[in-house]
Amino acid sequence: MSPSSNNIARARAHSNIAFIKYWGNRDHSLRLPANSSLSMNLKDLHTTTTLEWLGAAGADFLEINGAPADPGALDRVSAHLDVIRRRFGMQSAARVSSTNNFPMGTGIASSASAFAALSLAATSALGVDLRERELSALARLGSGSAARSIPSGFVEWRAGDAHETSYAETFVQANHWDLVDVIAVVSRRHKHIGSSAGHLEADSSVLQSARVASVEGRLSAVKAAIASRDFEAFADIVEEDSNLMHAVMMTSKPPLFYWDPLSLRVMQAVRNWRAADGLRVCYTLDAGPNVHCICEAGDAAAVKANLRDLSADVEILQSSAGPGACVLPRVSV
Numbered sequence: 001m002s003p004s005s006n007n008i009a010r011a012r013a014h015s016n017i018a019f020i021k022y023w024g025n026r027d028h029s030l031r032l033p034a035n036s037s038l039s040m041n042l043k044d045l046h047t048t049t050t051l052e053w054l055g056a057a058g059a060d061f062l063e064i065n066g067a068p069a070d071p072g073a074l075d076r077v078s079a080h081l082d083v084i085r086r087r088f089g090m091q092s093a094a095r096v097s098s099t100n101n102f103p104m105g106t107g108i109a110s111s112a113s114a115f116a117a118l119s120l121a122a123t124s125a126l127g128v129d130l131r132e133r134e135l136s137a138l139a140r141l142g143s144g145s146a147a148r149s150i151p152s153g154f155v156e157w158r159a160g161d162a163h164e165t166s167y168a169e170t171f172v173q174a175n176h177w178d179l180v181d182v183i184a185v186v187s188r189r190h191k192h193i194g195s196s197a198g199h200l201e202a203d204s205s206v207l208q209s210a211r212v213a214s215v216e217g218r219l220s221a222v223k224a225a226i227a228s229r230d231f232e233a234f235a236d237i238v239e240e241d242s243n244l245m246h247a248v249m250m251t252s253k254p255p256l257f258y259w260d261p262l263s264l265r266v267m268q269a270v271r272n273w274r275a276a277d278g279l280r281v282c283y284t285l286d287a288g289p290n291v292h293c294i295c296e297a298g299d300a301a302a303v304k305a306n307l308r309d310l311s312a313d314v315e316i317l318q319s320s321a322g323p324g325a326c327v328l329p330r331v332s333v
């Protein structure tokens with residue numbers, strides 16, 4: 001991660017899918033999570049961001065996929081740039097241009113890859129070369145899961161108890177296990193309640209304390225399953241952890257129901273393919289209705305064929321495990 005010069009830099013970061021979920025914060029302003037989490041970076045779903053510090057105070061400018069961003073997105077990016085301005089004692093406005101290589105509006109969260117790429121581009125354009133853990137902690141302030149898009153491969157975010165101790169690190173590299181995320185896009189609608197608002201509600205569920213109290217056991221078990229590439233053990237824990245997070249969401253006040261009827265059909269089908277047909281696949285869902293079907297590369301074609309047979313309404317995206325955030329050769333904004 002070498003820094004750039006001339007106040008401009010281009011960086012890329014990949015989205016990630018969590019196997020042990022982050023849900024709820026112990027400190028909302030610092031985004032210190034209620035629990036540690038573990039994810040896999042997604043090689044084929046990424047955000048590329050070019051950032052230029054303009055050298056004078058003023059309004060930031062943000063473009064996403066070639067069009068000016070809506071005010072909400074700009075406010076969130078500017079708030080993150082404020083953190084960076086305060087940290088490095090400068091006031092310059094920035095021009096930011098960001099592109100996602102995955103289709104916008106498919107309900108695939110882009111905040112992890114977006115804030116990881118933004119943090120790396122912003123610091124690189126300052127000529128600053130942060131250590132990986134510092135960059136991960138910085139990205140966390142923009143979006144919690146962005147902390148996990150900085151290191152490469154399979155990544156663990158230790159919750160920590162202060163800004164400096166809450167960062168993510170590689171658990172094993174991407175080539176350790178050829179897992180694939182086959183994403184069943186069952187709905188293109190945007191989240192009615194985004195994850196930042198959802199985290200604020202997590203403690204209103206009586207189930208959150210039980211989920212958090214038991215998460216270290218699942219984290220150890222999923223790490224052991226990944227280390228030994230034990231898919232059967234992995235599948236049971238990943239599904240349980242996703243179900244637990246959604247149980248918390250559904251019992252929060254007000255309740256959050258992220259699943260669509262088709263999400264549940266896919267989840268039940270995945271369990272049936274595993275139990276009845278011996279197809280090694282399991283599911284996990286984030287704060288949305290799309291079902292991430294996790295399998296080994298050799299089974300991805302069968303999983304995709306089964307999904308197509310199940311419903312013509314399912315659009316499919318796919319990614320294997322991928323690298324961490326990196327600086328790219330510079331181009332003008």
Ligand code: PMV
Binds near residue numbers: 017021286
């Ligand atoms: O980083 P956020 O605030 O978008 O939270 C992500 C929360 C989940 O995607 C639902 C779970 C996770 O660990 O990625």
